[in-house]
Amino acid sequence: xxxxxxxxxxxxxxxxxxxxxxxxxxxxxxxxxxxxxxxxxxxxxxxxxxxxxxxxxxxxxxxxxxxxxxxxxxxxxxxxxxxxxxxxxxxxxxxxxxxxxxxxxxxxxxxxxxxxxxxxxxxxxxxxxxxxxxxxxxxxxxxxxxxxxxxxxxxxxxxxxxxxxxxxxxxxxxxxxxxxxxxxxxxxxxxxxxxxxxxxxxxxxxxxxxxxxxxxxxxxxxxxxxxxxxxxxxxxxxxxxxxxxxxxxxxxxxxxxxxxxxxxxxxxxxxxxxxxxxxxxxxxxxxxxxxxxxxxxxxxxxxxxxxxxxxxxxxxxxxxxxxxxxxxxxxxxxxxxxxxxxx
Numbered sequence: 308x309x310x311x312x313x314x315x316x317x318x319x320x321x322x323x324x325x326x327x328x329x330x331x332x333x334x335x336x337x338x339x340x341x342x343x344x345x346x347x348x349x350x351x352x353x354x355x356x357x358x359x360x361x362x363x364x365x366x367x368x369x370x371x372x373x374x375x376x377x378x379x380x381x382x383x384x385x386x387x388x389x390x391x392x393x394x395x396x397x398x399x400x401x402x403x404x405x406x407x408x409x410x411x412x413x414x415x416x417x418x419x420x421x422x423x424x425x426x427x428x429x430x431x432x433x434x435x436x437x438x439x440x441x442x443x444x445x446x447x448x449x450x451x452x453x454x455x456x457x458x459x460x461x462x463x464x465x466x467x468x469x470x471x472x473x474x475x476x477x478x479x480x481x482x483x484x485x486x487x488x489x490x491x492x493x494x495x496x497x498x499x500x501x502x503x504x505x506x507x508x509x510x511x512x513x514x515x516x517x518x519x520x521x522x523x524x525x526x527x528x529x530x531x532x533x534x535x536x537x538x539x540x541x542x543x544x545x546x547x548x549x550x551x552x553x554x555x556x557x558x559x560x561x562x563x564x565x566x567x568x569x570x571x572x573x574x575x576x577x578x579x580x581x582x583x584x585x586x587x588x589x590x591x592x593x594x595x596x597x598x599x600x601x602x603x604x605x606x607x608x609x610x611x612x613x614x615x616x617x618x619x620x621x622x623x624x625x626x627x628x629x630x631x632x633x634x635x636x637x638x639x640x641x642x643x644x645x646x647x648x649x650x
Contacts, residue, residue: 315367352368393432397433407465451557468612480645482550486545487563487569497532501521502527502530502556511557531551532553
């Protein structure tokens with residue numbers, strides 16, 4: 308793009324962070340470049356200066372300065388060094404790679420992008436994922452820091468654009484596994500509560516809005532999650548498969564908590580007491596089990612952005628979830644590849 312553009316935010320962009328919204332429009336632009344454009348006042352919303360974390364709203368106009376069509380390397384311009392240990396760690400996460408894409412099994416606890424007090428993250432570590440190419444691969448979607456599992460990266464601009472379009476048009480299929488408190492009723496269903504960001508400062512948190520109230524709630528976005536119960540232990544805990552039809556912030560965590568089945572180890576949405584005393588369900592089972600979030604991006608399926616071939620990848624569960632599965636007597640081999648499709 309060789310000239311300044313004025314782009315109006317549509318309904319799909321409403322409520323998104325500016326950096327995430329911009330990277331959906333221009334997958335080749337790096338996080339470092341976005342933050343630099345904000346600092347210099349080149350990237351503006353309704354004429355005003357903004358931060359990369361600013362939330363955009365439907366109808367606002369975003370001024371976008373000229374952005375190169377190809378991926379630029381910004382990490383050469385900052386003091387960021389990938390240690391040998393970190394390089395070995397991120398390379399060991401590779402499930403698949405070819406000339407256009409890389410598929411990772413992201414560890415729980417590893418952030419996808421940098422932020423305040425976050426120095427080690429996938430975006431920075433991708434320097435170690437060049438594998439002979441000049442440019443480092445680029446992120447095309449996100450996972451929460453504490454969520455593990457399949458994560459796609461694009462190795463060139465054309466692949467990035469193709470994957471970004473696939474995510475926008477919902478032509479990919481992602482299936483998550485989770486251990487949740489209690490047993491959902493019905494055991495197979497769809498959650499359609501909207502989501503709105505909590506007001507005030509503090510850590511980001513989303514609140515559910517009843518479908519009939521979404522249109523009348525400022526900032527609320529429609530969100531849809533399919534769920535299926537794979538196994539259960541009495542009425543105490545369930546193994547569930549979750550499919551986010553939409554891709555809202557903390558969607559799966561907020562939706563499961565809203566229907567009374569918070570994800571095990573979720574301190575943000577599992578209830579303040581984090582206990583299962585009395586009639587209330589928190590997201591704690593006791594001991595080590597509850598210390599980490601039990602949410603894992605188990606599989607992803609999509610058309611290859613260059614060849615068009617339909618591809619599917621599965622990621623092994625992190626160790627803390629494997630230990631929980633063993634403790635509860637669950638076996639990953641007992642679950643079908645897609646619990647939502649009849650054999």
